[in-house]
Amino acid sequence: MTADINPSKTADAPIHDLLSKRYSPYLFEAKAVESEKLATCLDAARWAASSFNEQPWRFIVATRDDSAAFATLLDCLVEANQSWAKNAGVLILTVAKLTFTRNNTPNRVAEHDIGMASANLVVQATALGLHAHQMAGIDMSKCRHTYGIPEGYDPVTAIALGYAADPAGRDDDMAKRDQGARQRKPFDEWVFAGKWEQSAGI
């Protein structure tokens, strides 16, 4: 499989800076995020589209200013994620409401819509000089128990939000990951037309 490594070289016109500058850091500076910046990031999330404007997202937030609350949420991550996420300014647990409020039927795209809200949050974070690193690696039953998440709602991801630390001059694995070339599949492998796996020629 081939892969492109530079977002500015993959279409005739480059993608927007807010998208190309985004990456998911392992290295965060251990400092707080200003509360007004956090509010703006959350505001961005809720203006995402959702099926029937259900807004199926529920976010549980813990800021490092509140060390007990932060430790509680950190403990809901799998260990490999705790090792770096401990330096984030904010931890957010995203939770999906699995049914539509209007008629109590299953919302097939609830988790998809959590993804859209989370992506909006990340765009806003980037605009504010912040970075985010999203994790599927959470202990779902611990999340449910710790916060009393009821039936009908599922934890989906955690988001570490904060100020990325400069990896320059470090040679540990996490610094290497933050400095490594980012790769994505070429269009031929995922953009189809007419039938499955037939390249759209983009």
Added chain:
Amino acid sequence: MTADINPSKTADAPIHDLLSKRYSPYLFEAKAVESEKLATCLDAARWAASSFNEQPWRFIVATRDDSAAFATLLDCLVEANQSWAKNAGVLILTVAKLTFTRNNTPNRVAEHDIGMASANLVVQATALGLHAHQMAGIDMSKCRHTYGIPEGYDPVTAIALGYAADPAGRDDDMAKRDQGARQRKPFDEWVFAGKWEQSAGI
């Protein structure tokens, strides 16, 4: 339930224009999207984050320049969506790969990650003067049959992409929907701290 109607009034600092200007139009101008703009939107999608960089997204695209292909994809939407999506410049069917390629285990966040890629596409579209309207309302079995989508992959959404038409001077239902006040839940109803449904005070 109360709701806010103006994104610029809901946090101390406004969210980014690329997020606040976004809406999901019912009225599109019946004209093509330039191929280089489509490529840039797709490029934006693939630079989204995904779990283990799996990039579980597969997109099937049909442009209105190719009327037969466009009609085929339009026919995969539920009828209520066909009535307005027929004017879009491009229709895109999003499909999720349900397992990780690296080890063939289930990817719990595949549909979530489709949402993130789709949101990136929408941000880029907005930056290029385009709008997108995403739909859960698709005929999943018709999608699967029409395009030969194999086991292990699920259709997720369709995206109508194009130039929004000005609703001014029209009084049909779709123009009213495009001009209506947009509403979102106040933070207290979805941003929690410490325990479920305990407001984070954002």
